[in-house]
Amino acid sequence: MLRYISWLIIAVLILPIAGGMILIIPPAFGYLPLLGGDAISLEPWQRLWHTPGISRSIGVSFGTGLATTALALIVVFAFLATFSPTRFDRWVNRLMSPLLSVPHAAAAFGFAFLIAPSGLLLRGFSPWLTGFERPPDIMVVNDPFGLSLIAGLAIKEIPFLLLVSLAALPQLNAQQKVMLARSLGYHPRIAWLKVVAPGLYRLVRLPVYAVLAFATSTVDVAMILGPNLPSTLSVQVVQWFNDPDLSYRFLAAAGALLQLLVTGMTLVTWWALELTVARLFHAWIRRGGRRGGDRLIRVTGRSGMVMAISLSGLGLLALFVNSVAGFWRFPSSWPANFTLSHWLAALPTIERPLVTTLVVAGLAASIAMLLVLAALEQEQRQNKPATRALCLLYLPLLIPQVGFLSGITVLSEMAGYGPSLLVVVWGHLLFVLPYIYLTLSESYRQLDPRWAWIARSLGSSQAGIFWRIRVPLLLRPMLMAFALGVAISASQYLPTQLLGGGRIVTITTEAVALSSGGDRRLIGVWGLVQAMVPLLGFLFAMLIPKLLWRRRKGMQRA
C-alpha cells in the first residue's frame, strides 16, 4: 500500500488539475458550443492582444512578482544573518505564526486602511502636523506601478519565508559553520551570508518559487492594493470570467492561459537571476572580504523585519478599531464613539460558517497529513528519495487558481458530484497538501537516522519506530504543518465557492461576500474572525507539545 502512495497523491491532485486546465484550452481558442463558439479560432487571442492596457497589466503582474519575492527574501536573509537567540529575535519568531494566520485579503485591507491618504497613519499626524483637514489627493494605494501592492504582499510573505527558513536551518549546522568562519576573521553577518545562506537558499527554493507564483497571480490582494487603470492581469482575468457578457469567457480563458505563461516567464526570469546572483556571490566570497557590508546587512535585516511586523501589526489594529468604530472621519485619530453593535450583529451568523470551516479544514488537513506522512515514511523505509514525479505536487501552488478551478467545477459535475462538503474538502486538499509537504518534508528527512537504527537493533518494527520514535520527536513540526494546513484551508475562497456551489458556507466565503459591500466595520469584524481559526490552530500546535512533554526535559526542544 505504502509503495503506491506517491502515485495515489499524484492521482488525487494532479489529474484533476490537468483535467481542469485542459478544459480551459478549447474556449481559449474560441471553442465552446454552449456559448456559440463552434469553430476553432485565434479570435480570443487577437481580442486579448487588443485589450487596452494589456501590456501594462502583464508588466505589473510580472514586476510585482519579482519585486515582492526579492524584497521578502532579502529582508528574511538579512534578518537571519543578524539572528541570534536574543529576546528581540525570539519575540519576532513568536510573532510569525499569528502574522501568518491573518488571511491575505484581510491583511491587505488593514494595510490599505493604514497607508491610504485617509488612513490611520496620516490621521495620526493630521491636522496638527500636516495641516490636512481633508485627506490629501495623492495616489498611495492603487498606484500605477504597484508599489503598495508589492509592500502589502511582502509583509505577508516575509513571515512565511522566515518560518520555512527557520524550519530548514537546523540541518545546516549553521552555528558551527559561522563559528568556523568567525575564527577566520569574518564578521558574524558576513560569515552567515557566506557560509550558511547559499545552502539555506537551496533548501527554501521551492517555497520561494511558490511566493513568486503567488505574487504574480494573486487576485484578492491585487484588487485591494494594486493599480486599476489597468488592473493586474490576474484581476482582469477574473473580471472577464465574471462579466455578464458571456462572450468574455473566451477572452477570460485565453487570459488564464496567458497568466500561466506570465507566471512561467517570471519563474524563468527568477531562475536566470539566480544564476547571475550566484556568480556575483561567488566572486564576492572569493574576494574574501571580512567585514564590508556587515552593518548594512544588520540594518537591513532589523529594520526590514521591524517594518514588516509593525505594518502588519498596525494593519491588524486598524481592522480591530474599525470593527468597534462608530462614526469615524478623517482627520480624527480615533472614532468619535465605540460600539459593539457590529460584533453583536455578526455573532449569530458566525456559528454555522465557523463549524463548517473547522470541519472542512480539519478534514482537509488530516487527509493531507496522512498522505504526506505516508509518502515521507515510505521514503525513510526505502531509504531513497520519493519518485521525482512527486515534484508535480507543487503544481497547484505554481498555477494561478483561476486557470483550472472553473474547469475542475465542470469535471466534478461531469463525474456526477454536485456541490457537497466532500468535494470542497478535496478542492482544499489541492492547496493544503503541497503546503504540508513543503513544511514537513525537510524536518522529516533531517531527523537523525541513528534513532531508527538503535530502535531497529532493539527489535522494534517499522511501525513501532514510526509511532514511538518519529511521531514523538517530530510532534512539533507535525503540528505546525497541520496548523498551516488548517490556515490554508480556512482561507480558500474560490475553491469553496466554485466547488461548493455556494452551499458550503465558510468564514471566508462569508467574509468575501460581505466585503463586496465595502462596509469597513464589517470587513474588520470578519477579517478578525477569519484570522481566529488559523490562530487557534497555531496556538494548539505550540501548546500541545508543551503540555505533553512538560515532565520530559529532554523533549522540551524537540
Added chain:
Amino acid sequence: MKAFILAIGLALSTQTFAQTGISENWNGIVEEAKGQIVYFNAWGGESRTNNYIRWAAEQVEDLYGIKLVHVKLSDTSEAVSRVIAEQQAGNTTKGAVDLIWINGENFATLKRAGLLHGPWVGKLPNFPLTDPENNPEMTTDFTVPVEGYEAPWSKAQVVFYYDKSLTENPPTSMSELLKWAKTNPGEFSYPKPPQFLGTTFLKQALLELSDNRDALYKPVEEANFEEVTAPLWSFLDALHPYLWRSGRTFPDNGPALRRMMADGVLSLAFSFNPNEAASAIANSELPPTVRTYVLNGGTIGNVSFLAIPFNASHKAGAMVVANFLMSPEAQAHKQNPENWGSITVLAMDKLSSEDRARFDALPIPVGGVATQGLQQVVGELHPSWIEALERAWQERYMAH
C-alpha cells in the same frame, strides 16, 4: 408500482423539458413546494440585504414549509458560472441554483443562451399587483422583453448624495456637474467601468448630453456610435482632470464611493439605491449631514428581478418564494428604511387600502429621499450599449 410512477414521471419530465413536472395551478405548486429547500443566490455584500432575506426565510418556513437558504454571492456572475458549468457537464435537472437575483445584462445573456426556466411569472398570484399592463418596466428588463422568465422584485434609481458640511450647492445636471467639479476638484469620482454603477454613470451622462436619445433605446449596431457618443467623450475629457486623483485611478464600486464619502475624501457621490445614504447614516457610517437628491432631468431607474435557472432542482419552491417576496407584506417590509429601504415594485392603486396603509406608514429617514421625489425615471438603454460604452471607455482612458 413505485417504479412505474417514477418511470412515468421521468418520461413526462423529459418530454416537457421546459417545465419539469410543475403543476399548472397555483395550489398544486404550493403543495409541491412544501418541504423543498430553495437555494436563493443573491449578492450578500450588505447586512441589511442579508437580514431581510433571513426574515423572508422565516416567513416562508412558517407559511409554506419551505426552507430558504441564502447563497451569498460577491458577484451575481458566480451563480451564472455555476449554471453554465452544470449545463456544460450535462446536468439538466439537478442544478444547485434555484433562484437568482438578477437583471440587465446577466438576464439578457442567460435568456439568450436558453439557461432560464419559464415562462412562469404569469402563474404568480401576486404578479398582477405590479400592474404589468401599465408598467412596462415590469415586463422589460433593460429594454429586453421579460416574457415571463423573471419576476420583479425591487426598483432602483440613480440618486446623488452630497455632504452639506463640505459642499453647499450640489449640481443638478451633468453640465452643472462639470462646473461644480472645477470649483471642487478631487471631490467626485465614479466607479471604473465595466463595474455596473460606473457604466450607469456613462449612460446617465450620455442620456443628458446626447441629442439622439431614441438611438440609445435601440441596438447599438443601428446607431452611429461615434456621432451619438461624441458629446459624452468631450464631457468626460473635460471632467476627468477634476475628478478624485485627477481621473488617474477610479474607485472599484459603489461601496468604495460611500467609504470615500465617509472619510470626507469626496463630497458628492451617487448610488442606485435611493435609501443607501439614509441607511448608512442610521448605521453611523456616513455623517448626518449627507443628503440625497435626484437630477433635474430625471435619472436612470430599473427593476431587478428573480429568475429560475433551467435546471433548478426546486422550481416550485422557487416560484412560491418569488411570489411571497412580491407580496405587499414582504414588499413593505423591504421598503422600510429600517429594514432595507429598497423600493417596492407594487403599483399602489392595485393594492387594498389595508395594504396601501403599510406603505403610507413607512418613515422617511434622515438623509433619504421621499418616494414621491423619485418620479422622474428614465429607462435603461438597450443592453448592447453597455458593452460598446465600456469598450470605448477603456480604449480611451486605460493606459497603453
